[in-house]
Amino acid sequence: MSRVGRLRSNDDTTPWQGAYAPYDLVKELCIAIGVIAMLAILLTVLFSSPDDRPSTIAQWSRQQPVNFLAAATKELNDTSDTAEYGPPYNHNSDGQHAAFIYLQKWLGVSHPINTADDFVIDPLKTIPNDRALQSAVAEYQAAPEQTRKAWGEAYAKPLEERETALEEEKTPTKAVAADPATGTVTVQASGAGPVPMMMGSLLDLAKSGGLDGSLLTSNQFFQTDYTRPLLFMADGGLLAERAEGQHLLGEQWGMMNETGSYPGQTWLWLYTLWYQIEPFKSSENADILVMMMMGALSLAFICIPFIPGIRSLPRKIPIYRLIWKEHYRAQQSA
Amino acid sequence: MSATQTPLPSWTGRVREAAVGALPPEKLLPDSQPTYVASWIYVFGVAGIASLVVIIASGCVLALKGPAWWHYTGVGHFFNSIHLWAVELFFFAMVVHLWGKYWMAAWRGGRARVWITGAVIFLVAVPTALTGYVSQQNFDAQWISTQAKDGLNSVGVGAFFNVTNFGQMYSYHVLLLPAAVVALVVAHVLLVRRHGVVPPFALEDRTASSEVASAERGSARAVGEVPSSPTNRAPS
Numbered sequence: 001m002s003r004v005g006r007l008r009s010n011d012d013t014t015p016w017q018g019a020y021a022p023y024d025l026v027k028e029l030c031i032a033i034g035v036i037a038m039l040a041i042l043l044t045v046l047f048s049s050p051d052d053r054p055s056t057i058a059q060w061s062r063q064q065p066v067n068f069l070a071a072a073t074k075e076l077n078d079t080s081d082t083a084e085y086g087p088p089y090n091h092n093s094d095g096q097h098a099a100f101i102y103l104q105k106w107l108g109v110s111h112p113i114n115t116a117d118d119f120v121i122d123p124l125k126t127i128p129n130d131r132a133l134q135s136a137v138a139e140y141q142a143a144p145e146q147t148r149k150a151w152g153e154a155y156a157k158p159l160e161e162r163e164t165a166l167e168e169e170k171t172p173t174k175a176v177a178a179d180p181a182t183g184t185v186t187v188q189a190s191g192a193g194p195v196p197m198m199m200g201s202l203l204d205l206a207k208s209g210g211l212d213g214s215l216l217t218s219n220q221f222f223q224t225d226y227t228r229p230l231l232f233m234a235d236g237g238l239l240a241e242r243a244e245g246q247h248l249l250g251e252q253w254g255m256m257n258e259t260g261s262y263p264g265q266t267w268l269w270l271y272t273l274w275y276q277i278e279p280f281k282s283s284e285n286a287d288i289l290v291m292m293m294m295g296a297l298s299l300a301f302i303c304i305p306f307i308p309g310i311r312s313l314p315r316k317i318p319i320y321r322l323i324w325k326e327h328y329r330a331q332q333s334a
Numbered sequence: 335m336s337a338t339q340t341p342l343p344s345w346t347g348r349v350r351e352a353a354v355g356a357l358p359p360e361k362l363l364p365d366s367q368p369t370y371v372a373s374w375i376y377v378f379g380v381a382g383i384a385s386l387v388v389i390i391a392s393g394c395v396l397a398l399k400g401p402a403w404w405h406y407t408g409v410g411h412f413f414n415s416i417h418l419w420a421v422e423l424f425f426f427a428m429v430v431h432l433w434g435k436y437w438m439a440a441w442r443g444g445r446a447r448v449w450i451t452g453a454v455i456f457l458v459a460v461p462t463a464l465t466g467y468v469s470q471q472n473f474d475a476q477w478i479s480t481q482a483k484d485g486l487n488s489v490g491v492g493a494f495f496n497v498t499n500f501g502q503m504y505s506y507h508v509l510l511l512p513a514a515v516v517a518l519v520v521a522h523v524l525l526v527r528r529h530g531v532v533p534p535f536a537l538e539d540r541t542a543s544s545e546v547a548s549a550e551r552g553s554a555r556a557v558g559e560v561p562s563s564p565t566n567r568a569p570s
Contacts, residue, residue, distance in 0.1 A: 011442050011443065013442035013444075014443065014533075015533075016368045016533045018369065019368070020366040020367060020369065021366060021368075021369045021372075022366050023364070023366050023371065024365065025363065025364070025365075029380055029383065029384065032377070032380045032381055032383070033384040033387050035381075036381060036387075036420065037384075039423060040388050040392075040416045040419040040420045044412060044419055047415075047419075048411065049411065049414055049415035049419075051414075051470075051472050052473040053472060053473065054473050054476050055473060055476060087487070087490075095487065096487075096488040103490035104487055104489070104492075106490060107491075107493035111496060224499065224502070225496070225499045225500070226498055227498040230476060230479060230480055233480075234480040239480065242473060243477050248481075250481070254481055258478075259474055262418075263422055265463060266425070267429070267459075267463070268460070271485075287488035287489075288488035291485050291489045292489070295489075302453045302454060303450075304449065305446040305449050305450070306446070311439065314436060314438065314439040315439060319437040320438055320439075320534065323373050323375050323434065323437065323438060323534075326370075327369065327370035327372065327534050328534070331537070
């Protein structure tokens with residue numbers, strides 16, 4: 001059989017010429033709406049719905065000031081996840097790809113983010129009446145790139161060492177001292193230039209709630225775009241810590257779940273499944289591979305009537321005998 | 335000598351004739367169905383539509399009061415919960431309906447478009463729900479949006495569909511995607527009405543004998559129509 005022949009179905013189903021019985025479609029729909037509405041109300045009364053308050057940068061900087069400083073320093077040094085993300089935020093990498101397909105790169109940078117400027121420098125410039133800080137910012141911006149990098153790395157090193165030690169449950173370095181009562185952090189970093197002053201001021205700004213507002217500010221009054229504060233927070237540890245507590249991490253079937261014991265987006269189970277198994281699980285390009293897999297499966301799902309084998313299974317596995325049990329019984333007894 | 339000229343039908347007239355020709359009123363809203371439409375599985379299609387009605391009704395209440403209302407009022411939270419559970423029921427009904435239609439091979443007899451529109455409804459409903467989850471303005475919205483962005487960005491979709499942009503997601507969720515779902519459901523139902531509910535498979539061992547029996551019984555047996563003569567065989 002030719003390829004075209006295999007795709008063509010031998011379907012010779014003809015229009016029904018048999019008996020009809022009274023059937024009130026409108027009544028059925030009205031009853032269904034009533035039943036579903038009552039069921040939804042019953043589930044609401046029994047289980048309500050989750051509504052955990054959102055995190056803020058102010059909350060993050062107060063609860064985890066060292067983690068905040070470590071993340072913010074990475075933003076300044078262009079070494080955070082967002083800084084190295086690539087499109088649609090910046091050109092610092094090509095993003096993910098599958099073989100020769102670079103869709104992320106091809107679609108370009110549509111929401112430009114310069115983490116050093118947008119997350120650190122520009123918010124610091126909004127702090128009024130602090131000449132020492134503005135001098136530090138000016139000094140930082142005037143310095144050659146290599147010097148800025150050296151300053152940033154000198155400041156980041158003890159912070160990262162402390163974060164790593166805490167993760168591995170080892171004794172943290174004494175170069176970073178955090179006072180839980182006041183939320184102040186002292187970082188002993190030699191050769192960090194103006195960076196300690198800048199980051200100290202950024203921490204104060206964050207704790208006051210000013211950074212939350214500053215990251216939403218653009219050239220217009222009304223704001224609905226939370227891309228910058230969300231990406232900044234996602235680079236830190238607070239969101240992930242809360243997510244882990246609610247079983248929302250990628251290895252915990254991720255975003256198909258929601259907070260509390262609610263079903264969440266169970267219809268995403270197949271999408272989430274791929275992230276749990278190899279080769280997707282450990283691939284650097286897991287997202288594009290999973291999306292392409294789901295794209296192919298979705299297309300196959302739509303095209304089931306035209307896929308030989310798949311379209312014939314219902315005839316071979318006689319579940320239809322159960323569905324049309326009454327019809328076949330009536331035929332038998334006729 | 336004068337000749338009477340038939341005026342050309344107007345565009346409106348042509349549309350009416352095409353619509354009535356494709357779906358005459360008795361086909362659009364029939365008060366009878368083939369006798370084989372007698373199984374609980376048929377309930378899940380209408381349950382899906384009923385869930386969609388409840389989703390839209392509760393969603394309209396939430397939209398009337400604005401996106402933050404449900405966070406600080408008990409009534410708002412109540413309607414948000416109805417909205418959530420109606421969505422869960424919608425997907426449940428739709429998945430059972432889809433499985434049922436698969437095992438019926440409901441695309442037979444020129445009904446491929448019925449299957450295709452049904453499958454596309456499911457696929458469009460997924461981002462409709464996702465945009466709802468990321469528009470919640472709570473921790474779920476923060477976490478889901480920062481996770482979902484990676485998959486969408488990896489295939490370039492994030493360049494024009496930014497899940498961390500609340501304003502854009504809210505627009506998609508309350509207007510664009512629900513409109514697409516409703517339009518697809520209308521098309522799906524009209525196609526079902528046009529082609530009718532797919533007839534059962536003919537049982538291999540019964541095909542010949544039932545055809546003979548049908549011919550012998552004649553029209554007297556029919557409740558509302560002509561007698562049964564199932565010649566529906568399996569697709570390849």
